[in-house]
Amino acid sequence: MRQAVGAITARRRSPADRISPAAYLPTSRPHEARAAYGTAPDARRFATVLTAVAPSATGASAGFTYLVKLLGDVSGFSPSRVDTLLGAFGVACPAGVAITGALIDRFPHAVLATAVATRAAGMLGLYAAGTHPVAAVLFLVLVGGALGPVFMATQNEMLHCAPGRTDTALAANSAAYNIGIAAGAALGGLLLPLAGVRPRSSPAGS
Numbered sequence: 001m002r003q004a005v006g007a008i009t010a011r012r013r014s015p016a017d018r019i020s021p022a023a024y025l026p027t028s029r030p031h032e033a034r035a036a037y038g039t040a041p042d043a044r045r046f047a048t049v050l051t052a053v054a055p056s057a058t059g060a061s062a063g064f065t066y067l068v069k070l071l072g073d074v075s076g077f078s079p080s081r082v083d084t085l086l087g088a089f090g091v092a093c094p095a096g097v098a099i100t101g102a103l104i105d106r107f108p109h110a111v112l113a114t115a116v117a118t119r120a121a122g123m124l125g126l127y128a129a130g131t132h133p134v135a136a137v138l139f140l141v142l143v144g145g146a147l148g149p150v151f152m153a154t155q156n157e158m159l160h161c162a163p164g165r166t167d168t169a170l171a172a173n174s175a176a177y178n179i180g181i182a183a184g185a186a187l188g189g190l191l192l193p194l195a196g197v198r199p200r201s202s203p204a205g206s
Contacts, residue, residue, distance in 0.1 A: 071140070
């Protein structure tokens with residue numbers, strides 16, 4: 001039985017399938033690639049970006065644990081409406097990435113600062129104006145739109161300011177971001193049952 005299956009498989013393989021996978025591997029050494037090192041190495045800038053990305057990710061991830069409860073308990077949306085709003089939140093993310101992609105090469109430093117500030121403004125807006133459904137939707141979309149660009153902008157910064165190899169710098173940035181996500185989720189999970197979300201001060205329609 002095994003021999004028959006093997007014979008059928010061998011007959012169905014095309015000549016291209018028989019080529020060794022090694023033929024598809026790059027022939028240049030990793031350190032010889034154009035993107036192996038930063039275009040403008042700057043250890044201070046590198047440290048600044050890493051220092052900013054971890055707390056930014058922590059704050060955002062902690063805030064995300066509140067979104068569903070805030071939209072339901074504070075903004076007054078029904079569970080079905082909350083599902084729709086989370087879908088809009090997800091759609092806003094690639095839209096923000098597309099806009100950032102068009103600007104990031106021309107304004108790399110400004111894009112990073114703007115993305116972080118936009119996300120912070122959106123989350124503060126949800127807290128301050130969450131009782132108003134229309135405002136809550138606008139700030140929710142703002143947060144979603146800034147979600148992807150923050151990481152995208154920091155990765156782009158690594159390609160510029162990496163003091164050594166860019167692959168090491170990119171890995172460090174990813175590690176800092178993921179540590180922030182994990183820390184924020186843990187922090188939000190601990191605080192939400194204890195402190196709850198912002199108390200609803202006025203009735204809001206859905």
